[in-house]
Amino acid sequence: MDVALDGDADAEHLLIVISACHGVEGHCGSGVQVFALHDAEWREKAKAQGVAVLYVHALNPHGFSYGRRVTHENVDLNRNFIDFSKPVPVNEPYAKLHSLLLPDTWPPSSENQAAVEKWIEKHGATAYQAAVTSGQYQFGDGLFFGGKAPTWSNKTIRSVLRRHAGSARRLAWIDLHTGLGPNGLGERIFACRDDKVAYDRANAWWGTPAAPVTSIYDGSSTSALLRGLMWDAVYEECPQAEYTGIALEYGTLPITGSDGRAACRPLAAQAPRCTGRPGRRYPGTDARGVLHGHRCLARADRQPGPAGDVPGRGRPRRLT
Numbered sequence: 001m002d003v004a005l006d007g008d009a010d011a012e013h014l015l016i017v018i019s020a021c022h023g024v025e026g027h028c029g030s031g032v033q034v035f036a037l038h039d040a041e042w043r044e045k046a047k048a049q050g051v052a053v054l055y056v057h058a059l060n061p062h063g064f065s066y067g068r069r070v071t072h073e074n075v076d077l078n079r080n081f082i083d084f085s086k087p088v089p090v091n092e093p094y095a096k097l098h099s100l101l102l103p104d105t106w107p108p109s110s111e112n113q114a115a116v117e118k119w120i121e122k123h124g125a126t127a128y129q130a131a132v133t134s135g136q137y138q139f140g141d142g143l144f145f146g147g148k149a150p151t152w153s154n155k156t157i158r159s160v161l162r163r164h165a166g167s168a169r170r171l172a173w174i175d176l177h178t179g180l181g182p183n184g185l186g187e188r189i190f191a192c193r194d195d196k197v198a199y200d201r202a203n204a205w206w207g208t209p210a211a212p213v214t215s216i217y218d219g220s221s222t223s224a225l226l227r228g229l230m231w232d233a234v235y236e237e238c239p240q241a242e243y244t245g246i247a248l249e250y251g252t253l254p255i256t257g258s259d260g261r262a263a264c265r266p267l268a269a270q271a272p273r274c275t276g277r278p279g280r281r282y283p284g285t286d287a288r289g290v291l292h293g294h295r296c297l298a299r300a301d302r303q304p305g306p307a308g309d310v311p312g313r314g315r316p317r318r319l320t
Helices: 023-037 040-048 061-066 092-101 110-123 125-133 152-164 196-206 232-237 265-273
Strands: 002-006 013-018 051-057 170-183 186-190 242-251
Touching (some): 023 051, 023 061, 023 170, 040 051, 051 152, 092 110, 152 232, 186 196, 232 242
Parallel strands (some): 013 051, 013 170
Antiparallel strands (some): 186 242
16 A cells, blocks of 8 residues: 655645555556646645645555455455444345355356346345445355455554544545446545535535535435445544545446346456455556556555565655
8 A cells, every 4th residue: 555645744634535445446546646646736726725635545455456346355345344343234135145146156057147137126226236235244255245354454544544634624535436337437426424514515525516426325326325434434533524525436337237247247256266365467457566657656655565565665755
C-alpha cells in the first residue's frame, strides 16, 4: 500500500482518495490518482482552499497484483468492516444459494442453472443481487465473504486514518471502484451512514440535477444494501470530523445472461481454489509497478504489506 499526502499535514479540511479496495479495480483507481497528481491546476485549487489530499493507493495489494477482487485472506474488503467482537450477521438467502453458486463441477450443469433461475423467478432479481452481494460470513470459500476477523488492509487503513486524519475537522472521501452500471459511466454512490444531512451535503458537492448522488438506502443505486463497508472506519477512527463520502463506481462490461450469473461465474470458479498464496501472475498488474515512472507517488509513503509483500520503506513524506 502507498500513501501520499499533498498538502498540510495538519489541515482541517482533508480529502481522501482510495484505490484498489477491490484489488483488480485498482487499475482504474490508480489512473485517477496519478492523473490528479499531475494536474497542477487541481492541486493549486485544493491548496488555495486549504484542502489537503491524501491518496491511498493499492489498499488491497494482493488483489491488485494478482487480478483478484479479494484480499490474500479471500475476503471482500468492503464487507470486512463489521464489529467482530459481536456475533457476525447471518445471510440466510446466501446460505441457500451457496452450493448453487459454487457447484462441485464447473461449468455449472443445466440442472444447476435451472435451479438458480427458479430461485430468481420466485424471489426476484433484486433479492438475488442482495443475497449474493450484500456480504456473508459463514462460507470462507464463498462469494462476497466478509471474513472472520479484520484483514491486514482493514487494520492498515485504520492506522492511516489515525495517523493522517486526526486533525481534520471536515473529511471528504472518494473510494474508486469499477463494475456496476453502464460502461464508462461513473455513478456517485453515497458512502455514509443513513443520514439526510450528510446525503444533502454529498449531493451538493458531487451531484447534479440530472445525475444526483445515488444511495443504497433508498434503492436509487445500482448497488444493493451492503454491510461491513469500509467507510465505517472513518466514524470509528475520526470521530472529531464531519464526514462526507462517496464511492465512485465506473461501469465496465454489462452483465449478460438470463440471471446475471456471468458476473459471479469467474469468481465462483476461483473461490474453491483460493489458498491465500499467489496464483497466476498477470503481466503489468503489480501494485508497485503501476506507479513506476510517476515521480509524485514514487516519493510517497510505503506501508508494510501483508505476508509476502515488500517491507515498508520509511516514514510518509509530504508532496511539494
